[in-house]
Amino acid sequence: MKFIHTFWSKPLLNNKFNKIETLLPITINQYAYSAECIHNLNHKIVLFADEIGAELLSCIPYDEVIIVPNLENESVHFAAQLKFYALEHSDLGDCIIDGDLFIRSNKVLPILNKPVDCIYSFFEPTVYTLPDLHKAKCYYDLVQTMNKIPYEKPYVLPVTLSDVQWMNTSLIKINSQSLKDEYIRQYYHHKKLLDQFEFTAWPDIIIEQRFLTLLVNSKNYTSSPIVEGFAIDPKANQVALDLGFTHLGSGKVVYNDWVKKLFSESNIILFDKTVKHIKKMWKNIIKYLSLESVVTAKTARQI
Numbered sequence: 001m002k003f004i005h006t007f008w009s010k011p012l013l014n015n016k017f018n019k020i021e022t023l024l025p026i027t028i029n030q031y032a033y034s035a036e037c038i039h040n041l042n043h044k045i046v047l048f049a050d051e052i053g054a055e056l057l058s059c060i061p062y063d064e065v066i067i068v069p070n071l072e073n074e075s076v077h078f079a080a081q082l083k084f085y086a087l088e089h090s091d092l093g094d095c096i097i098d099g100d101l102f103i104r105s106n107k108v109l110p111i112l113n114k115p116v117d118c119i120y121s122f123f124e125p126t127v128y129t130l131p132d133l134h135k136a137k138c139y140y141d142l143v144q145t146m147n148k149i150p151y152e153k154p155y156v157l158p159v160t161l162s163d164v165q166w167m168n169t170s171l172i173k174i175n176s177q178s179l180k181d182e183y184i185r186q187y188y189h190h191k192k193l194l195d196q197f198e199f200t201a202w203p204d205i206i207i208e209q210r211f212l213t214l215l216v217n218s219k220n221y222t223s224s225p226i227v228e229g230f231a232i233d234p235k236a237n238q239v240a241l242d243l244g245f246t247h248l249g250s251g252k253v254v255y256n257d258w259v260k261k262l263f264s265e266s267n268i269i270l271f272d273k274t275v276k277h278i279k280k281m282w283k284n285i286i287k288y289l290s291l292e293s294v295v296t297a298k299t300a301r302q303i
Contacts, residue, residue: 001112001173003038003045004096005031005062006082009052014076024056025278026256030248031099032060032274033263038097040266041106048086059277061270075195080204083169084187092177095119098170098247104262105244108226117176117221118212121168121247122229122236166209167216170247171226179221186211 012020012027038045044063047054050071068085086096095112097103101121112119174180190207216223226245229236240246248255264271 001043002063002091002094003043004086004090004094005035005045005047005049005057005099006086006096007031007047007049007053007057007099008068008071008079008082009050009056010071010074011076011079013052021282024282026259027099028056028059028274028278028281029256029259029263031057032270033259033266034097034099034102035060035062036263036267036270037102037104041103041109046090048082048089050082056281059270059274078191078195078204080187080208081191083172083208084184087172087174087180088184092180093173093175095171095173100248101170102246102248102259102262103244104246107243108245111224111226111243112173114224115175116224117174117179118167118216118223119171119173119175120212120223120225121171121245122225122227122240124166124168124209167213167223167225168247169209169212172212176221179215179219182219183212183215186215 007027012023035045039061046064046066047057047060047062048066048068049057050068054065054067066086066089068082071082074081083096090096174183187207190211194207215221227236227240227243229239248259260271263274
């Protein structure tokens with residue numbers, strides 16, 4: 001089993017997540033520390049990225065970097081497509097993790113070796129229960145659009161506000177070839193159907209997380225979370241802490257300070273290298289944004 005990061009620069013450079021000046025250093029720091037955690041477990045970690053993404057993360061000593069082609073004209077609303085590309089082009093049983101997920105203890109490894117079809121991070125409440133009413137309204141509008149499209153049965157039922165839990169896929173490890181093949185097929189099928197619409201929300205979170213839950217449950221695949229319970233449950237959070245398993249799921253500066261502290265304590269040489277790299281990359285990004293040109297790998301390397 002090897003671990004996999006995926007990173008596509010276009011959503012970041014297009015301010016998909018807003019405040020790029022804050023998120024660029026946070027993103028690089030988080031990916032670097034996440035990879036450092038995997039190396040501390042004596043496991044390999046591979047990066048799947050576009051050319052610019054690979055350049056932005058070039059300070060990180062990945063065991064292998066795979067450049068994903070033909071992403072220039074893809075919609076930023078489907079950022080998870082790199083995760084599915086990696087899933088399609090990796091070995092069965094490899095573990096794909098988000099860049100803001102940190103496995104700081106080998107206590108997680110026995111769970112990852114469970115003989116089940118699918119392993120994921122934890123259950124989380126549906127996004128429609130978020131206190132941010134504007135965000136909830138965006139997702140509600142998205143749901144209404146999705147339900148107008150004739151999906152394939154029995155895999156996809158109408159998405160409703162009654163959905164109460166999804167598998168969080170900040171970590172995903174699939175051990176069943178049939179589940180893997182169907183999950184990939186369904187993602188691209190629904191991406192193609194939804195590509196014609198404009199969204200104020202992010203359809204990937206529904207395709208990626210809810211549809212995996214539906215596939216597993218409708219076909220009676222076996223599954224296991226790393227952490228039992230909901231992400232917002234204090235008991236589940238304590239279990240995660242005891243396991244050394246942390247998913248930030250946010251670009252808040254306070255989390256970045258926590259990451260930098262642990263990262264510097266773990267590997268001060270790599271941490272210092274990352275700090276210098278971030279400053280260099282930020283100069284390049286400022287140049288790119290001011291020119292409003294199409295960024296290339298060569299541009300990203302220049303100062």
